[in-house]
Amino acid sequence: MTWARYSLPAAAIVSITSPAYAMQYLSIEEAQKQAFPSATHFTEVQPGRVWKAEAGGRVAGFFIFDRVVGKHLYIDYAVALTSSGAVHSVEILQYRESYGGEIRSPSWLAQFVGKTSGSALKINGDIRNIAGATLSSTHVTEGVKRVLAAYGNRLR
Amino acid sequence: MAIASDKVRRARPLLGTFVEIEAAGAAKSKMDAAIDAAFEAVAQVHRLMSFHEDDSDVSRLNREAWLRPVKVDAWTFRVLEAAVELHRRSKGIFDIAIAATLQNMGLLPRPDGDPPAAVDGRLFDSIELLEDLMVRFGHRDVRIDLGGIAKGFAVDRALEVLRGFGLASGLVNAGGDLAAFGREPQTIHIRHPRDPRRLMCRVEITDEALASTARRFDLLSSAETTGSAIIDPATGKPTDVIDGATVRAGSCMMADALTKIVMICGTEAIEWLELHNASALLISSDGDVRITPDWHHAVHLAA
Numbered sequence: 001m002t003w004a005r006y007s008l009p010a011a012a013i014v015s016i017t018s019p020a021y022a023m024q025y026l027s028i029e030e031a032q033k034q035a036f037p038s039a040t041h042f043t044e045v046q047p048g049r050v051w052k053a054e055a056g057g058r059v060a061g062f063f064i065f066d067r068v069v070g071k072h073l074y075i076d077y078a079v080a081l082t083s084s085g086a087v088h089s090v091e092i093l094q095y096r097e098s099y100g101g102e103i104r105s106p107s108w109l110a111q112f113v114g115k116t117s118g119s120a121l122k123i124n125g126d127i128r129n130i131a132g133a134t135l136s137s138t139h140v141t142e143g144v145k146r147v148l149a150a151y152g153n154r155l156r
Numbered sequence: 157m158a159i160a161s162d163k164v165r166r167a168r169p170l171l172g173t174f175v176e177i178e179a180a181g182a183a184k185s186k187m188d189a190a191i192d193a194a195f196e197a198v199a200q201v202h203r204l205m206s207f208h209e210d211d212s213d214v215s216r217l218n219r220e221a222w223l224r225p226v227k228v229d230a231w232t233f234r235v236l237e238a239a240v241e242l243h244r245r246s247k248g249i250f251d252i253a254i255a256a257t258l259q260n261m262g263l264l265p266r267p268d269g270d271p272p273a274a275v276d277g278r279l280f281d282s283i284e285l286l287e288d289l290m291v292r293f294g295h296r297d298v299r300i301d302l303g304g305i306a307k308g309f310a311v312d313r314a315l316e317v318l319r320g321f322g323l324a325s326g327l328v329n330a331g332g333d334l335a336a337f338g339r340e341p342q343t344i345h346i347r348h349p350r351d352p353r354r355l356m357c358r359v360e361i362t363d364e365a366l367a368s369t370a371r372r373f374d375l376l377s378s379a380e381t382t383g384s385a386i387i388d389p390a391t392g393k394p395t396d397v398i399d400g401a402t403v404r405a406g407s408c409m410m411a412d413a414l415t416k417i418v419m420i421c422g423t424e425a426i427e428w429l430e431l432h433n434a435s436a437l438l439i440s441s442d443g444d445v446r447i448t449p450d451w452h453h454a455v456h457l458a459a
Contacts, residue, residue, distance in 0.1 A: 002426070002449065003423050003426065003438075003446040003447065003448060003449075004446065004447050004448075004449055004452065005444055005445070005446050006444065006445040006446070006447070006457060007443070007444055007445070023165075023167075025165060025166050025167050026166060034166075034188070034192075077169075089168070090168060090169050091166065091167070091168055092166075092167035092168060092169070092174070095167065095174075
């Protein structure tokens with residue numbers, strides 16, 4: 001077996017228009033149900049941003065909608081906090097980018113499950129940085145950190 | 157009653173990247189349950205194999221396995237077995253004991269109190285896989301990182317979970333390492349490694365896995381291209397012959413691992429690709445694209 005060789009002129013690469021790309025995964029309502037399936041209702045604590053999830057009169061947790069800048073455009077995501085203020089889940093709601101990339105793979109970053117506002121979130125530290133997504137990862141890391149700082153200890 | 161066009165796709169930040177899972181051809185409630193369970197499998201791999209989590213199997217091994225045998229999860233053991241086998245077959249090119257080099261380069265963090273470890277190409281040989289999922293390191297300087305293989309393994313586990321739900325089709329994509337099942341081919345667009353805003357080609361896959369990797373081009377700190385996060389164990393330096401590689405294989409773990417071998421060996425990797433019944437596309441630093449002959453039909457270059 002031998003390799004077949006192609007020359008890909010730079011012009012050919014450039015001739016592909018980078019499509020604006022938007023991927024809508026979940027609406028806010030759908031994401032709320034995913035995060036707290038047992039919740040009977042969601043009370044809006046801060047309009048369009050924070051909801052309290054209640055199940056049978058008990059607080060199941062909090063749902064926070066946030067938006068960070070990805071490479072160029074906004075990424076909408078939701079952080080679900082447990083009633084004690086720890087991250088229960090992070091779900092992407094909508095991803096928008098002005099380039100194509102691996103269309104099924106807008107890569108960006110981070111693992112936030114179990115983080116509380118006491119634990120440091122940093123690039124190259126507990127959250128891994130990956131090739132080519134430095135801007136996205138920095139902004140997402142800052143986003144979840146901001147959400148935790150703002151709400152982690154305050155929502156009870 | 158399932159509606160054929162019904163499809164659910166969700167995304168979560170896991171494994172240090174952005175993991176997308178798609179389910180199709182079943183009732184909505186079934187697809188939701190399948191995706192939840194598949195994300196849980198990915199999260200479990202993250203908990204077990206992250207270099208960054210203090211209580212992961214990998215961190216426990218790096219801290220303690222040189223002192224005493226450490227028991228690991230069956231999944232971690234499977235990945236270690238595969239890594240040992242790949243190391244042997246690739247004559248040392250695939251090396252999970254490269255973490256100390258990555259730490260020295262600032263590409264991996266150094267936990268508090270962890271002194272700089274000596275870098276020695278033979279450290280891998282002191283990794284011992286014992287009975288009952290026990291692992292021992294024969295040398296205190298061994299630091300492993302499963303970053304070159306665990307993401308693919310996680311994709312395989314998540315896909316296995318989706319299959320178990322009896323869906324018509326499914327796809328799992330962990331930041332470019334992906335696998336799919338189902339009758340219809342899935343089209344994947346691949347970025348140009350030198351300019352991630354551009355698409356270089358599209359590839360069709362059916363019931364198989366695809367993994368891509370590229371050198372890091374850090375445009376923020378310098379206009380010059382930087383080295384890759386893939387280290388050639390023979391030199392201890394980042395690879396620089398290949399700008400990017402995409403590998404097709406039966407499992408995503410194998411595709412993921414083989415991209416590392418292609419990045420290090422370039423066209424010489426063909427013998428390992430053949431051995432594992434895999435195909436590849438690589439972009440050398442002179443701009444040429446090379447494709448293994450068994451794969452032309454599936455790759456559509458942008459030109």
